Amino acid sequence: NAGVTQTPKFQVLKTGQSMTLQCAQDMNHNSMYWYRQDPGMGLRLIYYSASEGTTDKGEVPNGYNVSRLNKREFSLRLESAAPSQTSVYFCASSEDGVGGYTFGSGTRLTVV
Amino acid sequence: KNEVEQSPQNLTAQEGEFITINCSYSVGISALHWLQQHPGGGIVSLFMLSSGKKKHGRLIATINIQEKHSSLHITASHPRDSAVYICAVKTFNKFYFGSGTKLNVKP
Numbered sequence: 001n002a003g004v005t006q007t008p009k010f011q012v013l014k015t016g017q018s019m020t021l022q023c024a025q026d027m028n029h030n031s032m033y034w035y036r037q038d039p040g041m042g043l044r045l046i047y048y049s050a051s052e053g054t055t056d057k058g059e060v061p062n063g064y065n066v067s068r069l070n071k072r073e074f075s076l077r078l079e080s081a082a083p084s085q086t087s088v089y090f091c092a093s094s095e096d097g098v099g100g101y102t103f104g105s106g107t108r109l110t111v112v
Numbered sequence: 113k114n115e116v117e118q119s120p121q122n123l124t125a126q127e128g129e130f131i132t133i134n135c136s137y138s139v140g141i142s143a144l145h146w147l148q149q150h151p152g153g154g155i156v157s158l159f160m161l162s163s164g165k166k167k168h169g170r171l172i173a174t175i176n177i178q179e180k181h182s183s184l185h186i187t188a189s190h191p192r193d194s195a196v197y198i199c200a201v202k203t204f205n206k207f208y209f210g211s212g213t214k215l216n217v218k219p
Contacts, residue, residue, distance in 0.1 A: 100157035
């Protein structure tokens with residue numbers, strides 16, 4: 001099935017632990033994004049990648065790193081998780097100027 | 113300061129009603145997106161607009177670039193339309209999201 005695949009769907013971390021959220025798309029899109037969504041707030045951009053080999057900070061990049069491994073994959077890493085990073089994370093991709101977004105199904109992360 | 117403002121925040125309608133959700137933005141944009149987030153959390157892209165009007169089934173989206181305003185209309189609303197509708201605008205290299213409109217359509 002074409003689309004954006006995110007893993008894992010759920011994760012519980014202890015404060016200070018690290019983890020990587022994986023995202024892959026099979027639509028040959030150039031642009032990929034990581035967002036977080038908190039209760040009562042809109043989506044906020046963490047990082048984005050306009051093309052393979054490039055990444056840029058979004059609105060809330062602190063505490064995160066990203067890697068655009070190839071055109072298909074864009075991972076998000078939490079080096080030392082904090083309770084403030086408890087959120088739902090969405091990966092998305094788009095073919096700029098041609099179509100809309102395609103979103104992954106989300107990762108619900110809880111940091112205790 | 114919110115670059116994208118949506119109204120209303122919450123909307124309850126009876127099945128069959130015509131629904132309008134509004135989005136105003138304050139930045140120059142290259143495109144505007146309407147997204148639908150289902151109660152289960154999944155997000156679906158409904159429309160991408162840079163001018164004029166688009167229609168897909170019972171959904172219609174319009175944009176007025178001069179007034180920096182877009183509307184999403186749902187005709188003959190149905191309980192399965194219950195979701196959060198999100199307006200997002202794209203500038204040269206940034207995206208801004210509205211906080212969403214929560215729609216509840218009652219049978």
